[in-house]
Amino acid sequence: MSLVDCPAVQAVTAAAPLLRVEHLTMRFGGLVAVNDLSLSAAAGQITAVIGPNGAGKTTLFNCLTGFYRPSAGQLWLQRDGQPIPLHRLHRHQFAARAGIARTFQNIRLFGQLSVLENVLVGLHRPLMRASLGCVAGMLRLKSFRRAYADGLMTAVQLLEEVDLLADAARPAEELSYGAQRRLEIARALATNPRLLCLDEPAAGLNPSEGKALASYLRALPTRRQLGILLIEHDMGLVMGISDQVIVLDHGQKIAEGTPAAVQQNPAVIKAYLGEAV
Amino acid sequence: MAMACKSWLLRVIGWPLLLTLLASPFLLLQMGANGLVYRWYAPLWLLAALVGGQLLSIALQRLHVALSDTKLWRGNRLRRLSPMAKGWGQRLGGMALILLLLALPFLPGVGRYPIDLATSVLIYVLLGLGLTIVVGWAGLLDLGYVAFYALGAYGYALANQLWGLSFWWGLPFSALIAAVAALLVGLPVLRLRGDYLAIVTLGFAEMVRLVLINWQSVTGGPAGLGGIARPSLFGISFSNSPNAGQIAFHEWLGVEFSTLQRIVFLYLIILLLVGMVYGALRRLRRLPLGLAWEAVREDEVAAVSLGLNVTRLRLAAYMVGASLAGIAGCFFAARQGFISPESFTFNESVLVLAVVVLGGLGSQAGVVLAAMLLVLLPELLRDLADYRLLLFGAAIVWVMVKRPGGLIRQPRPDLLAAAQGRVGEEAS
Numbered sequence: 001m002s003l004v005d006c007p008a009v010q011a012v013t014a015a016a017p018l019l020r021v022e023h024l025t026m027r028f029g030g031l032v033a034v035n036d037l038s039l040s041a042a043a044g045q046i047t048a049v050i051g052p053n054g055a056g057k058t059t060l061f062n063c064l065t066g067f068y069r070p071s072a073g074q075l076w077l078q079r080d081g082q083p084i085p086l087h088r089l090h091r092h093q094f095a096a097r098a099g100i101a102r103t104f105q106n107i108r109l110f111g112q113l114s115v116l117e118n119v120l121v122g123l124h125r126p127l128m129r130a131s132l133g134c135v136a137g138m139l140r141l142k143s144f145r146r147a148y149a150d151g152l153m154t155a156v157q158l159l160e161e162v163d164l165l166a167d168a169a170r171p172a173e174e175l176s177y178g179a180q181r182r183l184e185i186a187r188a189l190a191t192n193p194r195l196l197c198l199d200e201p202a203a204g205l206n207p208s209e210g211k212a213l214a215s216y217l218r219a220l221p222t223r224r225q226l227g228i229l230l231i232e233h234d235m236g237l238v239m240g241i242s243d244q245v246i247v248l249d250h251g252q253k254i255a256e257g258t259p260a261a262v263q264q265n266p267a268v269i270k271a272y273l274g275e276a277v
Numbered sequence: 278m279a280m281a282c283k284s285w286l287l288r289v290i291g292w293p294l295l296l297t298l299l300a301s302p303f304l305l306l307q308m309g310a311n312g313l314v315y316r317w318y319a320p321l322w323l324l325a326a327l328v329g330g331q332l333l334s335i336a337l338q339r340l341h342v343a344l345s346d347t348k349l350w351r352g353n354r355l356r357r358l359s360p361m362a363k364g365w366g367q368r369l370g371g372m373a374l375i376l377l378l379l380a381l382p383f384l385p386g387v388g389r390y391p392i393d394l395a396t397s398v399l400i401y402v403l404l405g406l407g408l409t410i411v412v413g414w415a416g417l418l419d420l421g422y423v424a425f426y427a428l429g430a431y432g433y434a435l436a437n438q439l440w441g442l443s444f445w446w447g448l449p450f451s452a453l454i455a456a457v458a459a460l461l462v463g464l465p466v467l468r469l470r471g472d473y474l475a476i477v478t479l480g481f482a483e484m485v486r487l488v489l490i491n492w493q494s495v496t497g498g499p500a501g502l503g504g505i506a507r508p509s510l511f512g513i514s515f516s517n518s519p520n521a522g523q524i525a526f527h528e529w530l531g532v533e534f535s536t537l538q539r540i541v542f543l544y545l546i547i548l549l550l551v552g553m554v555y556g557a558l559r560r561l562r563r564l565p566l567g568l569a570w571e572a573v574r575e576d577e578v579a580a581v582s583l584g585l586n587v588t589r590l591r592l593a594a595y596m597v598g599a600s601l602a603g604i605a606g607c608f609f610a611a612r613q614g615f616i617s618p619e620s621f622t623f624n625e626s627v628l629v630l631a632v633v634v635l636g637g638l639g640s641q642a643g644v645v646l647a648a649m650l651l652v653l654l655p656e657l658l659r660d661l662a663d664y665r666l667l668l669f670g671a672a673i674v675w676v677m678v679k680r681p682g683g684l685i686r687q688p689r690p691d692l693l694a695a696a697q698g699r700v701g702e703e704a705s
Contacts, residue, residue: 065582066581066582067578067581067582091581092581092584092585092586092587093584094582094584095582095583095584096584101582101583102582104578104579104582108576108578108579108582109575109576109579110571110572110575110576110579110580111575111576112571112575113568113571113572113575117568117571120565120568121568121569121572121580121583121585122583123565124565124568124569124572124583124584124585125584127565128565128566128569131564131565131566134561134564134566137560137561137564137565137566138557138560138561138564140560187583188582188583190583191583191584
């Protein structure tokens with residue numbers, strides 16, 4: 001056994017990837033949506049998952065964020081030097097225990113809550129802990145008031161980052177489409193994730209909004225020490241900001257590498273454009 | 278501008294007018310020395326007082342806004358301010374309202390009937406506040422809320438008869454009974470999607486009612502339970518012939534015995550209970566728990582993705598709502614001194630649900646107003662009793678079409694403004 005295989009050494013070296021997916025299979029009845037898929041994503045990087053419609057991208061996401069329980073395979077997330085087995089967690093533990101946050105392809109905000117409250121829901125766990133099962137909150141103890149003010153500050157900063165502070169008091173459903181997408185990212189970041197899963201964040205954005213999103217996402221991993229897993233159909237965005245691209249087709253990985261390498265890959269071209277006649 | 282003007286008019290003229298109209302039947306007629314006296318001017322006094330109060334409250338609010346620093350959030354300032362500060366215009370208005378309600382039974386011209394009626398209204402306010410947590414905040418449709426009301430009432434009545442439990446211990450006891458029942462019902466059901474809950478709660482309420490009717494040896498069956506102990510005040514009884522070891526209120530005070538004393542006492546108890554619950558819910562709504570409930574209502578999937586334990590949150594909402602119904606049931610049993618299954622039919626569930634829907638889902642002030650309307654109007658329009666349900670139906674349809682948010686739609690709190698003590702600004 002070489003030194004590199006030793007788990008303790010792996011944990012301290014950057015070599016241990018943030019996310020490891022091993023032989024993941026997801027079946028729906030007779031349909032195999034994801035078939036024996038293995039991949040990894042690194043901390044501090046943007047990993048894009050692309051592929052034609054029905055390739056299994058969203059299924060992969062739903063397995064990673066706890067919405068589906070995989071039919072087979074293992075999912076590991078590296079956190080504080082400890083690998084966490086995602087396939088054994090309960091749905092609501094993915095955000096808390098493993099530090100995985102996600103956004104949704106069809107935006108899922110809390111429509112009637114204000115923009116600020118949406119972000120505060122992301123801060124639920126620390127705030128709830130500070131309110132001591134509501135006792136400290138009901139009595140408005142100083143410890144809770146301080147924690148609450150801290151939470152508000154965090155939320156305000158997150159909103160400022162995505163340029164939504166001016167809309168803080170408006171109901172989320174009143175925001176424009178692009179603003180709702182940004183709010184969803186801010187809300188996911190409020191849970192202080194290690195891995196942020198973005199499901200088509202640029203869908204429906206106009207070109208200038210898309211550009212702003214690209215530069216925002218590009219800076220995120222280093223600023224917040226997290227990895228980003230990105231599903232996106234906008235190839236301009238994917239190729240522009242990703243460190244690594246994984247291509248899926250029919251539930252299997254057909255290519256992996258830097259954006260430039262993937263673009264030249266014959267298997268990828270075949271999957272997207274079909275066989276040359 | 279037009280909108281602002283309209284809401285201003287509503288505040289200064291609309292609400293006082295509505296309240297005056299509701300109260301005028303009690304104020305117009307007074308028992309004089311020689312029969313009923315007709316006092317046409319009495320409602321006008323109330324109207325003037327309410328309009329004046331509203332104007333004063335608005336003026337204080339304006340003053341408060343003008344005096345406080347209204348600049349936008351800046352740097353670290355948030356940290357030093359209390360996140361839940363309230364404007365003092367609001368605070369004074371609240372205090373005035375509390376004083377008025379406390380003084381109501383002692384005002385000249387207020388007799389037994391209005392106080393009794395106000396007590397009924399307050400019971401429905403308490404029930405409505407409890408159900409608004411379940412339906413309005415957590416978004417769980419509960420069609421059998423009356424089951425917990427019944428459990429609270431029978432819980433206190435039986436504990437009182439078996440162990441001699443007093444009313445004041447009966448309150449937490451009934452709350453506990455109802456909460457445990459909610460836990461047992463909710464645990465298997467709340468894991469499912471919301472629609473199933475409506476069916477199960479409907480069935481549960483019927484089960485409770487049928488058990489109450491058929492379990493003769495314990496619940497007395499359709500004949501019900503009687504002789505339930507009335508509330509006492511630190512051992513002072515409000516009955517003519519108190520039990521051993523108790524002092525009678527009228528002897529203690531050295532006045533003549535009157536059942537009015539007990540009625541006023543009951544009114545003050547329920548007023549206290551409702552006031553405490555109202556205040557507690559106001560706080561709870563701003564706490565992480567209240568926010569999480571609303572998040573689960575808005576989008577369960579997104580809530581899970583943020584790490585919220587949806588099942589546990591729903592269970593908590595269901596139990597808190599049920600325990601308030603239990604408290605209301607305990608008070609109901611102690612007030613009546615007699616309970617039977619007839620008081621806990623499906624119609625009661627519908628009435629409380631109507632209070633919540635009409636008031637605006639999740640709006641506390643709306644619950645109070647809707648409870649007043651739904652309990653007072655049938656009393657006032659006794660001649661139209663046959664058309665009561667028709668009117669209810671029409672009212673709900675009207676609300677659904679014209680004001681889907683309910684009579685009083687609770688605005689989202691502006692947390693940043695609140696944190697800086699800038700509340701009340703949205704009114705201008």
